[in-house]
Amino acid sequence: MGVASYFRQIREAVVTIVDGMAVSASHLIRRPYTIQYPDRLERRVQETLPFRYRGILDVDLEICTGCLACERACPIDCIAMAIEKNAQTREIVISQFDIDIAKCMYCGLCSEPCPTGAIHHTTEFEGSDFSLESLILRFVNEPVVAYKPKKGPEPDPELARMLGAGMRYVDEWAQPAADKPAARSAAPVKPAPSAGPPDAKA
Amino acid sequence: MQAWLDSLIARGDFGARPDAALAYGIAMAIACALVLALIALPFASIVTWVERRVWARIQSRVGPNRVGPQGFLQWLADGVKHVCKEDLAPEEADARLFKLAPWLVALGFFLPWAVMPFSSALILADLNVGILYLTAVTALTVVGVLMAGWASNNKWSLLGGIRSAAQIVSYEIPAGLSILPVVLMSGTLSMEGIIRAQGWAPQSWFLFANPFCVPAATILFISGLAENNRTPFDLPEAESELVAGFATEYTGMRYLLFYMAEWGNMFVSAAIVATLFLGGWRAPALSRSAVAMNTIEFAVFNLKVLTIVFVSMWVRGTLPRVRIDQMMALCWKYFVPIAFVDLLGTAGWVALWPDGNPIASWLLLACAAAGIVLFVRRVAIYARRSRMELRLRPTS
Ligand code: SF4
Ligand code: SF4
Numbered sequence: 001m002g003v004a005s006y007f008r009q010i011r012e013a014v015v016t017i018v019d020g021m022a023v024s025a026s027h028l029i030r031r032p033y034t035i036q037y038p039d040r041l042e043r044r045v046q047e048t049l050p051f052r053y054r055g056i057l058d059v060d061l062e063i064c065t066g067c068l069a070c071e072r073a074c075p076i077d078c079i080a081m082a083i084e085k086n087a088q089t090r091e092i093v094i095s096q097f098d099i100d101i102a103k104c105m106y107c108g109l110c111s112e113p114c115p116t117g118a119i120h121h122t123t124e125f126e127g128s129d130f131s132l133e134s135l136i137l138r139f140v141n142e143p144v145v146a147y148k149p150k151k152g153p154e155p156d157p158e159l160a161r162m163l164g165a166g167m168r169y170v171d172e173w174a175q176p177a178a179d180k181p182a183a184r185s186a187a188p189v190k191p192a193p194s195a196g197p198p199d200a201k202a
Numbered sequence: 203m204q205a206w207l208d209s210l211i212a213r214g215d216f217g218a219r220p221d222a223a224l225a226y227g228i229a230m231a232i233a234c235a236l237v238l239a240l241i242a243l244p245f246a247s248i249v250t251w252v253e254r255r256v257w258a259r260i261q262s263r264v265g266p267n268r269v270g271p272q273g274f275l276q277w278l279a280d281g282v283k284h285v286c287k288e289d290l291a292p293e294e295a296d297a298r299l300f301k302l303a304p305w306l307v308a309l310g311f312f313l314p315w316a317v318m319p320f321s322s323a324l325i326l327a328d329l330n331v332g333i334l335y336l337t338a339v340t341a342l343t344v345v346g347v348l349m350a351g352w353a354s355n356n357k358w359s360l361l362g363g364i365r366s367a368a369q370i371v372s373y374e375i376p377a378g379l380s381i382l383p384v385v386l387m388s389g390t391l392s393m394e395g396i397i398r399a400q401g402w403a404p405q406s407w408f409l410f411a412n413p414f415c416v417p418a419a420t421i422l423f424i425s426g427l428a429e430n431n432r433t434p435f436d437l438p439e440a441e442s443e444l445v446a447g448f449a450t451e452y453t454g455m456r457y458l459l460f461y462m463a464e465w466g467n468m469f470v471s472a473a474i475v476a477t478l479f480l481g482g483w484r485a486p487a488l489s490r491s492a493v494a495m496n497t498i499e500f501a502v503f504n505l506k507v508l509t510i511v512f513v514s515m516w517v518r519g520t521l522p523r524v525r526i527d528q529m530m531a532l533c534w535k536y537f538v539p540i541a542f543v544d545l546l547g548t549a550g551w552v553a554l555w556p557d558g559n560p561i562a563s564w565l566l567l568a569c570a571a572a573g574i575v576l577f578v579r580r581v582a583i584y585a586r587r588s589r590m591e592l593r594l595r596p597t598s
Contacts, residue, residue, distance in 0.1 A: 010536065017521065022577060024260045024520040026584035031593040034264040 038126075049123040052173050054106045056124045057099050059139045063162050064118040066092040066146030070110035078103040079110060083146070092146035101127060102135035111173075116147065117166025233326055237315050246311075246466030247277040253465075253515045255596070260519035287454035292355060295451065299353035304452065304459035306346030311463035313339035314470045319393040321483045321499035323492070332393035333381055336474060337374065340429065343463065344370045347438070347448050350460070354451040362447025365526065366438035370429050372533045377425035379541035380418040383548035384408050384478045387558075397482030402502075409479040410566040411558055414547035419479040421537050421544075426471030427514055428529070430464055434521040435529055472510035473503075480506050 037045055049055070071079045082096035111120050129135055147159070154160040251266060251273060258265025267273035291297045317332040319325045329335050344367050351363015385391060387408060388399035400407050409419050428435040439447035449460045476482055483499035524532070551559075585592060 018577065019580070020520050021516060022580040023584050024516060025581045026588065027262055028256070028259045028516075029581075029585060029592050029594050030259075030262060030588065030590040032259065032264045033262045036264065 046123045046125070051123075053123045053125075054108050054121040056101055056122055056127055057104065057110070057119060057137070058122045058124075059097060059099070060118045060120075060162050060166060061094070061097065061139055061144055062118075062159055063116045063147045063166055064094065064097070065116060065149065066094050067115060069113040069115070070119045073109045073113050075107065075109060076103060076105065084143070091148075093143045094140055094146050095143040097139040099137045099139070100135065101137055102132055111169070114166075114170065116149070116163060117169040118147075120166065120169045230326070234316065237318070237326060238312060241320075242312065242315050242466055242469070243462070245469050246462045247281060248274075249465050249468065249511065250280065250461075251276045253518070256512070256515045257519045259596070260516070281458065284454055284458040287457075289455060290451075290453045292451050294355045296353040296355065299349050300451070301456070303346045303350035303353060304456040306349060307343050307463045308346075308459045310340060310342035310344075310346060311466045311470070313342065317393050318470075318473055319397055319477055319482055320503055321496040322394070323496050324500060325394060328392055328394045330395075331391045333385070333391050333396065333474070333478070336393075336470075337378055337381065340467070340470060341370060341374055343429075343467070350452070351448040354448070356451050358444045358446075358450045359448050362438040362440075362444045362450070365444075366431060366448060369431070369435060369437065369529065372530065373425040373428040373537075376421050376533060376537035376541045377429065379538065379545055380422040380425070381474075381478060382545050383415060383418050386545075386548050386552050387411055393477055393482075397477055397484060400481040400484055402481060402484040402486050404481075404570075405560070405563040405567045406558075407479060407481040410563045410570065412548060412551040412562060413566065414544040414551065415479060416566070416570075417540055418544040418548075419475060421541050422478065423471075423475050423510065423514075425537065426475065427517065428533070430467040430471060432464070432468070432514060433518040434524050436523055437526055437529060440523060468511050468514055469507060472507045472514065475510055476503065476506040480510075482506075 035041065035045070046055070066081075066083045068081055068083065071077075071081045078100040080096060080098040080100075081094065084093045084095060085091075086093060106121070108121060111117070114120075127135065154163050254276070255265040255267075255273070265273065266276040269275045269279045291300050314336050316326045317329055317335055319328075319332075347366040347370075348363045351359045351361070351366070354360070384396060388396045390396060390399070396408075404410065409415055427433075431438050437447075438444070439449065444450070449457055452460065483503035485495075485498045485502040487495070488498060489495050
């Protein structure tokens, strides 16, 4: 090691260390990145998650048509439904709609064939509970009459709002235009030929 | 403290009673215990929380902020947790040495406080070989660490202990050599004497006495980091290689003692730098009352020490761990020769200007101030480049 390189090394060590200290000092005065989940937040994390987040499932029973497409689509059978057909009024009565979210793997296959977007993911993810039993979400307390799609626009404003949100969910997330035909036939979902991002409208 | 007791004896307050020496001893013991209980232990514990917060901010995190206001009581929670743990000794270990080792390390941490010059009156014992005593007792840690490594009967512990011993012994040499220039200039080894040889204003500190003192102070500071096994020299506890080094087999209270000594020694080595190069407790004579003056001096001394402690936390948050051969090369190829040059240069300087050279001091001070301004601008450049929202509040 020559004399020149000896002194050059000393100089380099001093310069680089001082420069590194300047970098870390600039970090010292920045805002920390940490999100202090769960209690020290301005907004709940759930509100900051993207629309397409696949959290715990929710069912808007008011617009569920009782078509059983979701139950059939679920690959691991965690949706349990029971429906009865009233022969005279030709109404469908839903007497049971349970989703076992302990079993659910949040694959989203159930929300894809739903015609009204009644079954959909929420951004909720805090599911811990004290028993497995309470992880079964029971959406039906007493039998309800299933929703019947109207020819024209929905007259009831409350239902119209829900239907609007549900259809938006279907269009933007569950059945983007590109793979609609595949998804509509509730049978095994074929992968879309154009594998673009699901919300990219063709 | 010692001076006050001495004056009591001189006034005859102890009389010629045969138990005067005993009373003297007991008074000194109580004073020592007070210093340890009021300053050394709280510092060693609270600094853990401060350091974790500082690192966290350097890494853009928040750090412990849940126990007590802003997480201030975190150190208490950690301490209680450690004390509650079971005290284990491995079956194959040499139990007696294993149990003794942490206490030796703790002793190496407690003894330096006897000569810690907090203010002109607040010093337990102003030994006339104060700085020599300091270098001697801080090296006591080596015995404890090596003993812990050997007695644990564990190869990680042994390697950690040996590394630590090699490191501490090596870095004692540049540290000792960089103390000597100050001794040359002040002509005394006593801590108070060295401080009294400096003034309160920066240009009369030994740091700026001559151009050789800045590298000497830097070497002393870095050697202090190495002797305390602090990053970037934390090879003895390199967790990626040695689990926890010499402390691998320790649990509970004994483990705590090792770490208390390590954290607490930050204060000791910072105090050595502050005393030797930064004018110690020297403060402008603002008040006539001795009590007020001593309070100011105490504050000034602690401010200087804590600033240096902060810099060592900052270094720890910045630099990665060095390799063992790099560490040894740094010591023997760079620090030792430079420290020798500093010593000889200072000797020549003192021969030329026995009373110091004020022009050189002012020039050096101006250079240092310019360096700090440039550094702050560099920090500002990095902060701006990141385009992150700045937050200067330490608590967030
Ligand atoms: S998300 Fe997947 S697993 Fe869960 S209920 Fe729907 S289809 Fe079944
Ligand atoms: S697919 Fe939709 S509409 Fe059909 S049963 Fe399931 S939730 Fe109801």
